[in-house]
Amino acid sequence: MTNEEYMQIALDLARQAAQKDEVPIAALIVNPTSGEIIASAANESAHGSDATAHAEIMAIRRACAKLDTTRLWDLDMYVTLEPCTMCAAAISFARIRNLYFGATDEKGGAIISGVKFYEAPTCHHRPNISSGICADECGQLLKDFFKQKR
Amino acid sequence: MTNEEYMQIALDLARQAAQKDEVPIAALIVNPTSGEIIASAANESAHGSDATAHAEIMAIRRACAKLDTTRLWDLDMYVTLEPCTMCAAAISFARIRNLYFGATDEKGGAIISGVKFYEAPTCHHRPNISSGICADECGQLLKDFFKQKR
Numbered sequence: 001m002t003n004e005e006y007m008q009i010a011l012d013l014a015r016q017a018a019q020k021d022e023v024p025i026a027a028l029i030v031n032p033t034s035g036e037i038i039a040s041a042a043n044e045s046a047h048g049s050d051a052t053a054h055a056e057i058m059a060i061r062r063a064c065a066k067l068d069t070t071r072l073w074d075l076d077m078y079v080t081l082e083p084c085t086m087c088a089a090a091i092s093f094a095r096i097r098n099l100y101f102g103a104t105d106e107k108g109g110a111i112i113s114g115v116k117f118y119e120a121p122t123c124h125h126r127p128n129i130s131s132g133i134c135a136d137e138c139g140q141l142l143k144d145f146f147k148q149k150r
Numbered sequence: 151m152t153n154e155e156y157m158q159i160a161l162d163l164a165r166q167a168a169q170k171d172e173v174p175i176a177a178l179i180v181n182p183t184s185g186e187i188i189a190s191a192a193n194e195s196a197h198g199s200d201a202t203a204h205a206e207i208m209a210i211r212r213a214c215a216k217l218d219t220t221r222l223w224d225l226d227m228y229v230t231l232e233p234c235t236m237c238a239a240a241i242s243f244a245r246i247r248n249l250y251f252g253a254t255d256e257k258g259g260a261i262i263s264g265v266k267f268y269e270a271p272t273c274h275h276r277p278n279i280s281s282g283i284c285a286d287e288c289g290q291l292l293k294d295f296f297k298q299k300r
Contacts, residue, residue, distance in 0.1 A: 051220040052207050070196060085235060090201065090202050094201040108274075114271070115272065123235075
């Protein structure tokens with residue numbers, strides 16, 4: 001499967017989240033060798049009553065539980081939006097190998113925006129980064145969601 | 151109760167974590183008006199198979215679940231070590247009012263060390279910070295733990 005095909009699966013999850021009134025962001029954790037999707041999640045903060053339940057955190061927690069580990073060596077993450085500071089650090093702790101994301105987030109992102117955590121001396125594992133995958137579609141989904149909320 | 155008395159409770163939890171071979175860091179979430187400890191947690195990463203299960207994240211998740219909210223307005227956190235980048239951002243998302251911490255963490259901290267997240271334009275809620283509470287005791291517990299592991 002191509003990066004765009006994985007991102008389309010994440011986008012479908014994000015659209016389902018929007019229907020439940022959650023901010024439409026979703027993440028997949030993939031084994032790039034087998035192509036298997038190890039874990040997936042959309043944002044669950046509001047309905048889960050958990051300030052930490054961003055899509056990336058939930059996907060990492062599920063993948064760690066499934067594989068009984070805290071280190072997701074050799075696994076990749078696809079996420080529809082540039083990860084925030086919390087998630088950027090969680091992705092580093094989990095040792096994700098390649099991070100693919102869609103839209104950029106100037107207001108809250110922490111990869112190419114904000115604190116740019118992977119460039120900080122206190123970051124001890126840096127995934128490879130590919131951005132802009134299905135970016136317009138990922139960004140438009142968020143814009144439409146917040147427009148409808150106003 | 152004083153800040154030092156709360157920190158001693160956190161230190162007791164951290165010591166219990168060390169006995170289970172978890173990195174001895176612990177956190178409390180307190181209602182400063184009633185004095186009630188709403189939630190508490192030690193680091194659970196290794197035994198919980200969860201890269202995100204730092205003490206602060208676990209305490210936030212428990213407090214959110216208990217109060218059925220994602221916003222811990224007017225609540226304070228006590229934590230034995232300066233929070234990392236992931237936890238600093240989670241504390242901000244959860245709207246913690248006052249953050250009290252013990253030892254500083256130059257290698258991994260994100261409050262007065264590292265990315266200093268609360269000074270970043272992408273941080274949208276900044277708790278008040280008090281550092282150095284029982285700092286020597288908090289730091290020594292970690293030093294002893296890692297010395298024993300070598």
